[in-house]
Amino acid sequence: xxxxxxxxxxxxxxxxxxxxxxxxxxxxxxxxxxxxxxxxxxxxxxxxxxxxxxxxxxxxxxxxxxxxxxxxxxxxxxxxxxxxxxxxxxxxxxxxxxxxxxxxxxxxxxxxxxxxxxxxxxxxxxxxxxxxxxxxxxxxxxxxxxxxxxxxxxxxxxxxxxxxxxxxxxxxxxxxxxxxxxxxxxxxxxxxxxxxxxxxxxxxxxxxxxxxxxxxxxxxxxxxxxxxxxxxxxxxxxxxxxxxxxxxxxxxxxxxxxxxxxxxxxxxxxxxxxxxxxxxxxxxxxxxxxxxxxxxxxxxxxxxxxxxxxxxxxxxxxxxx
Amino acid sequence: xxxxxxxxxxxxxxxxxxxxxxxxxxxxxxxxxxxxxxxxxxxxxxxxxxxxxxxxxxxxxxxxxxxxxxxxxxxxxxxxxxxxxxxxxxxxxxxxxxxxxxxxxxxxxxxxxxxxxxxxxxxxxxxxxxxxxxxxxxxxxxxxxxxxxxxxxxxxxxxxxxxxxxxxxxxxxxxxxxxxxxxxxxxxxxxxxxxxxxxxxxxxxxxxxxxxxxxxxxxxxxxxxxxxxxxxxxxxxxxxxxxxxxxxxxxx
Numbered sequence: 001x002x003x004x005x006x007x008x009x010x011x012x013x014x015x016x017x018x019x020x021x022x023x024x025x026x027x028x029x030x031x032x033x034x035x036x037x038x039x040x041x042x043x044x045x046x047x048x049x050x051x052x053x054x055x056x057x058x059x060x061x062x063x064x065x066x067x068x069x070x071x072x073x074x075x076x077x078x079x080x081x082x083x084x085x086x087x088x089x090x091x092x093x094x095x096x097x098x099x100x101x102x103x104x105x106x107x108x109x110x111x112x113x114x115x116x117x118x119x120x121x122x123x124x125x126x127x128x129x130x131x132x133x134x135x136x137x138x139x140x141x142x143x144x145x146x147x148x149x150x151x152x153x154x155x156x157x158x159x160x161x162x163x164x165x166x167x168x169x170x171x172x173x174x175x176x177x178x179x180x181x182x183x184x185x186x187x188x189x190x191x192x193x194x195x196x197x198x199x200x201x202x203x204x205x206x207x208x209x210x211x212x213x214x215x216x217x218x219x220x221x222x223x224x225x226x227x228x229x230x231x232x233x234x235x236x237x238x239x240x241x242x243x244x245x246x247x248x249x250x251x252x253x254x255x256x257x258x259x260x261x262x263x264x265x266x267x268x269x270x271x272x273x274x275x276x277x278x279x280x281x282x283x284x285x286x287x288x289x290x291x292x293x294x295x296x297x298x299x300x301x302x303x304x305x306x307x308x309x310x311x312x313x314x315x316x317x318x319x320x321x
Numbered sequence: 322x323x324x325x326x327x328x329x330x331x332x333x334x335x336x337x338x339x340x341x342x343x344x345x346x347x348x349x350x351x352x353x354x355x356x357x358x359x360x361x362x363x364x365x366x367x368x369x370x371x372x373x374x375x376x377x378x379x380x381x382x383x384x385x386x387x388x389x390x391x392x393x394x395x396x397x398x399x400x401x402x403x404x405x406x407x408x409x410x411x412x413x414x415x416x417x418x419x420x421x422x423x424x425x426x427x428x429x430x431x432x433x434x435x436x437x438x439x440x441x442x443x444x445x446x447x448x449x450x451x452x453x454x455x456x457x458x459x460x461x462x463x464x465x466x467x468x469x470x471x472x473x474x475x476x477x478x479x480x481x482x483x484x485x486x487x488x489x490x491x492x493x494x495x496x497x498x499x500x501x502x503x504x505x506x507x508x509x510x511x512x513x514x515x516x517x518x519x520x521x522x523x524x525x526x527x528x529x530x531x532x533x534x535x536x537x538x539x540x541x542x543x544x545x546x547x548x549x550x551x552x553x554x555x556x557x558x559x560x561x562x563x564x565x566x567x568x569x570x571x572x573x
Contacts (some may be wrong), residue, residue: 091358134546200416205480206379209406218429277350316473 045224046292053284063288067254069279074286077295078256082264083169083294085257086246087239089175090182095232097179098186101294102228103216105187106194119192133248136177141168141249144176149261164261167251172260174250178242182235189234193227194220226309233305241297243268267294327352327410327520328373328490331385335368335377344367345387350490350537355512355521358553359528360501361572366524367542371493371524374408375401385479391490397497406434409483410492414499415475417467417482423450424463426478430486445485452518453481456513473504480511491515493523497530507536528568532556540564 053074064075073134102123105114145168151160195221205219207278221228251263265273267290278284327348333346343365343554345547350356358366360510373386396404417426420556425448431437437445446463449458450456455477457472461541467478476496483491493512515521525531531538539549540563547557548564559565566572 182358198416200412200414201418203376203379203410203412204416204418204482205429206378207405207412208433208482209373210406211400211402214433218418218421222418275490276340 014078017213028146043295046288046295050285050292051134052281054285054287056282057289058263059288060183061286062293064138065256069254069283072280072282076267076286076290079176079255079257079270079290080265080293080297081266081267082250082254083240083266083297085171085260085264086175086178086250086266087236089172089260090178090239091232091236092174093180094179094182097185098183098231098235099190099228101183102190102194103153103220105191107212107216107220118188121184121187121191123181123184127190128242129242130248132177132181133245136173136245136249137169137288140176141173144145144170144173145167153261160223161260163259166261167263168262169249169251169263170256171264174264174266175244175260178239181245182239184234185238186228186231189231190228193224194229196227197223229305229309240301241268241294243272247272266292324349327392329388329393330369330373330391331388331390332500333369333372333385333389335365335372335524336384338382340495342544343372343541345385346541346546346547348539348546349547350522352520353516353518354536355516355523355534356537356539358524358529358539358541359526359531360541360547361567363508364527364541367494370410370494370522370524370539372479373490373492374405374410374462375406376410391425404428406486407488408490409478409486410494411486411496412482413495415472415479415542417470417475417478419468421467422464423467423470423478426467427480427481427485434486445487446481449481449485450478451517452484453477454507454514455481471504473500473507476504476508477511480515484515485531488519491521495524495526498526503560505530513573521560540552540567542567 010038027284056300057064057074058298061074061076062080063077064073065077066075067078068074105121109117145166149166149168149172154211156162201219201223202215205215210218212314244264247269250265250269252265252269253263254265255262257264271287275287276286278287328350330349331347333343334341335343346369347547358369360366368377368514373389373396375385377383378385380399386394387397391396391407398406418429418487421429424446427449428442431442431445447456450459450463455474458474459465467475470478475501480491481497497508501510509530510524512521516536525529535552537550538552538555540547540555540561543565548559548561550560555564556568559568
């Protein structure tokens with residue numbers, strides 16, 4: 001190539017441009033670094049404040065089954081169990097409902113109804129959690145106690161999962177409230193990914209003589225699965241960390257739940273209930289230690305989800321959006 | 322026009338909302354032959370072929386008028402799912418199910434159709450891949466992802482997928498428009514073989530392609546059927562002035 005074409009004089013940028021770009025660069029770099037700083041600031045406070053409990057119990061805190069304030073014995077298992085159990089109930093009930101409604105909204109519902117119905121589901125996400133708690137405390141809890149739980153005890157009591165007195169403020173009620181709270185998260189994102197499935201994929205199934213259910217099963221859900229999976233993880237994240245609504249409905253009892261009718265405590269509700277009126281530095285520190293565990297669980301869930309997703313997509317060569 | 326075919330279209334009109342995409346079309350597609358539908362973009366040729374397996378009506382605010390007789394039965398009067406199991410389709414762009422293997426793509430229609438033994442499915446997959454002239458290229462890796470195939474292979478996979486359902490009619494909507502010349506040549510020679518077993522209807526914007534593969538050709542313009550007849554007659558002795566202008570490249 002003729003070198004003269006390469007060195008043809010380019011207009012020099014005006015000074016203002018250079019300064020504008022510099023300021024822009026500094027501003028966005030500052031914003032990015034500040035957010036990263038926040039993560040470390042929070043994590044370092046959790047680590048320093050939990051130091052006392054960590055020195056006293058070490059990792060045994062993770063398998064300690066008792067939380068006894070009067071004897072100053074602190075173990076995290078009751079809250080880890082409460083957190084995982086309520087989140088599991090939330091996903092077990094919320095996931096099918098959310099996916100079902102997302103599929104309904106993208107395939108079965110009349111077109112004119114899709115927009116309004118979608119907005120109603122998303123409205124569920126706009127309800128403040130204290131309102132869910134209030135609703136759970138004054139409506140769902142009593143209803144569970146008088147109607148649902150006696151039926152469950154009678155029909156499924158033999159399984160052991162529904163034993164004990166029906167109180168309505170228990171792990172099951174908290175799990176159901178969480179289920180309602182994760183539905184909009186899972187449904188909204190799943191609906192978007194399902195709606196984004198290319199027409200060509202749907203028509204491929206339709207042209208083979210697929211029924212609506214077969215089109216959904218072969219062309220829509222598999223294509224959208226990574227989005228649905230991501231939505232579910234976001235929903236799980238909300239369930240793991242939800243505080244107010246759980247605190248108001250779970251019964252706040254510092255012991256490992258033995259049935260779904262047990263009063264319990266999640267890590268989040270423990271912090272809300274006991275941090276501000278902790279009886280001494282060791283209890284305070286133990287609560288912060290539990291908070292650190294919650295952070296770790298959330299991180300683990302996210303990382304595991306990403307790894308799993310990456311493997312699924314790599315094995316079958318699906319799409320990554 | 323053209324007496325009793327395998328698929329007989331009578332006074333067919335199709336609408337998108339208020340817009341009429343095809344208007345009062347009548348023609349018959351003969352059995353075990355290749356019929357081509359040609360015409361410039363927007364002439365309604367894709368709409369016409371999408372009526373033949375009732376795919377047109379799956380889009381919002383669409384409507385069809387007239388009759389489409391498959392072996393004498395009006396397919397507009399029966400369950401569209403049953404129609405589509407007798408009338409298969411291949412699309413403009415290869416659209417294999419992206420999350421599935423080669424094997425699963427081909428066997429999917431058999432899984433829709435209910436009970437088939439593992440053996441039956443295996444045989445149908447092999448038969449369909451052979452008919453689509455893809456078997457030799459994939460026989461060692463049928464469990465590989467469908468998306469690992471080239472574009473031309475993917476399109477032949479889609480043909481195999483449609484054939485596995487054992488349709489009587491195969492609709493092809495510009496099946497080569499996204500393919501390179503080599504892949505196009507493969508599909509064309511395949512189409513000529515398929516007519517021994519199936520009634521093939523192919524939409525194409527490529528007149529040379531119609532000339533190469535089709536026994537009969539229909540020319541559509543602005544939603545209307547201008548001329549229909551044996552391919553040779555249409556290209557060499559067009560009856561209509563408009564046909565002559567189109568095939569000599571004066572418009573379109």
